[in-house]
Amino acid sequence: MLAGLIFAQDEAEDRPDRLIATLPFAGATLIEHHARQLVNAGAAQIIVVANQLPPDLLGALSRVARLGVAVDTVRSAGEAAAKLHPLSRVLMLADGLVATDKMVAALAKEGGDALLVVTGDGTGDLERLGGNMAWAGIARLQAQRVVEVAALPRDYNMQSALVRVAEQAGALHLVLPEGSERAGHGLARGELALGIRGRQMLSALFAGRRNWIDRWIFAPAGCLALPPLVDRGIAATAVAGGTVILAVIAAALLLRGFGGAGTMLAMVATVFASVGVALGMLRGERRVARWLRMGVTAVPLVSTLLLGWSLWGERGHEGSIVAAVFLAILTLLGERAMTQPRDTWWGSPPAYLLVILPTALLGLAELGIGAASLYAAATLALAIEDLREQP
Template sequence: MLAGLLFAIHDADDQPDRLAATLPFGGLTLIEYQARLLIAAGAAQIILVVSRPTSELLGAISRIGRRGVAVDAVRSAAEAAEKLHPLARVLMIADGLVTTEGVVADLAGEGGDALLVIPEADAPAGFERVGGQRAWAGVARLEPGRIAEVARLPRDYDMQSTLIRVAAQARAAHVELPIAALRDGHGIEHHAGSLDRRSRTVLAASVAGRRGWFDRYVLAPVARWTLPMLVDRKVPGEGVAAAGGVLGTLGLVGIGFGFAATGLIAVLLATMTLALGATLGDLRDQPRLVIAERVAAVAMPLAAILLFGWAVRAATYDGAPLSTAITLAVLAALGERAIPSASRRAWWGSPSAHLVVVAVSALLRVPMLGLAVAGVYAAMTLADAIERLRRQP
């Protein structure tokens, strides 16, 4: 069993009457975002160490509980030790830490004490030194006994810092933080203005980190510009989903009426809109909307490819484009079904990536070549994914 440990202790630097953990972050609060990372990593219980029960914190605790996990607010290590299951692995996130799902997932597996670290020379402000010219980077996996050890110490000790010291003295394993994570916004933040800027980077990185090259090099730059604007203006997730649906429908109609290149590009834009909407829905706790948008983001490119193959067949009186499009769609669908997002390699294809290949071929007026290249790409992706699965124990 995995349990999460979060902190709401420090006040915001620029808002002394407000806890840093309750500062706005992507349409919710920072501590809710941290809890979402823990839940995505498999946490079934979350313990919040709080200094005082503010109205913002109580609201955040209530919303975290709606995600289907047990949530307990405590004031000391002794209370935390009482709430923890004796066999639980504890995944701790520092007060005010901003990071991504991938970073947290790296420490969520089985094993003993482990600290996420970074070379001391590269450590931003707020990272605590742990010896060996390393600084703690804000995430730790702890055995429940560490919390019991801290509970036996005087209560005026800082619980977070003391847990790190105890784990370091117990020779906790060091897990290096990728330097790229710092570029993706990883860091400890207690200032509202700086947190807003950091949240923009992290939200874009979270989109890029879920998939392959399409999300990293096409969707992520768009997300970096549009997501903060959508969050700031409180655009509803339903509105984004509707916009994506309308745009995709118009694109499919355009393909059917002979405007293949324009229609394919419209469907591609619709797919990106739906992916952004799914990210917003995930942040705002709208699971049904998220599922619907993610399914549509996969189904719509495949429908466009099939319709494009049919349109080329109708124009050329040749059955090869349609049969190739059907083969491509089947291979791409099987790949999406078989490949977990967390283990997707950067070069692997996706329905959106295949749609890019087909759209470029339509613009260059070589439709059959594009369908064939995308089909081979889909086959290579699926074959490599199957081989990777076979090598797993």
């Protein structure tokens, strides 16, 4: 069984009245963000080490309990050891840590003691391990390590002692990947530093995207919309609800013959869904993010089919619905054939809808569907050729 160990002891440097763990982060509090990451990594129990239980921490813990895991608060290693199953793996997150889901999941795997470490001179406030190495804030421990720390004198720092005991037991060192600190990984000792880390994480969500519609449409929309959504604590489920409403209105417009307006609204719904995917990943709402990711594909496909159907009923051109169905088939085959990230100019369902949009606004949607079909055919051919070249 995997158990999560979170620390809520240190006060914020720029907010002496607040614990770092209760500072706002990713639309909630830092401790809620930690809890979501641990639950997504497979934790069935969360133990919170706290010297005091102020109202804001109690409120955060009550919200953590809604994630469906057992939540226990302790003051010492002895109390923590009493709560743990002897065969548990303990995934420990440092007080004030900002980490990516990927790094938390990497340490949550089966195995013995392991410490995430960083090398170099610029380790700052990180726990030094000797030489040119420091602890990077995540540790996988055997439950026995907590028992060993419980036997130490009471004037120890529990977090530091656990790291030291694991190091003395020969814990495996996993080096923090290059670029993780630019993506926000590190310790934050105050509200200002936590805000900076949060903005770095937001930027990292869109970094490295090569495909043109991701880079020029979805990334700018996300960078514009995510900060106010996060600041106001808007959940990804709310964005998903907005996406559904927009998609339904778009479908109604398309079926009523308003091709231009319906296609435009369908594109807006697709952008909404892409923003929701990023928000869901940031807030740890992975299930919602998965559904929204499906929506980024489904909304353009269904909208194109409805547009073709509407044109067929309105003008009697069978070619419109045939072309729309052909485009849908090419799109699905192309998505199936892709085994790696898209190259810059490869197509995607939102890209095909964006090709159709200007022609739909001009009343020439048949031309747009035809052009999008050629684009989808070229993308499928490139994807198949790329697949053949793989060993």
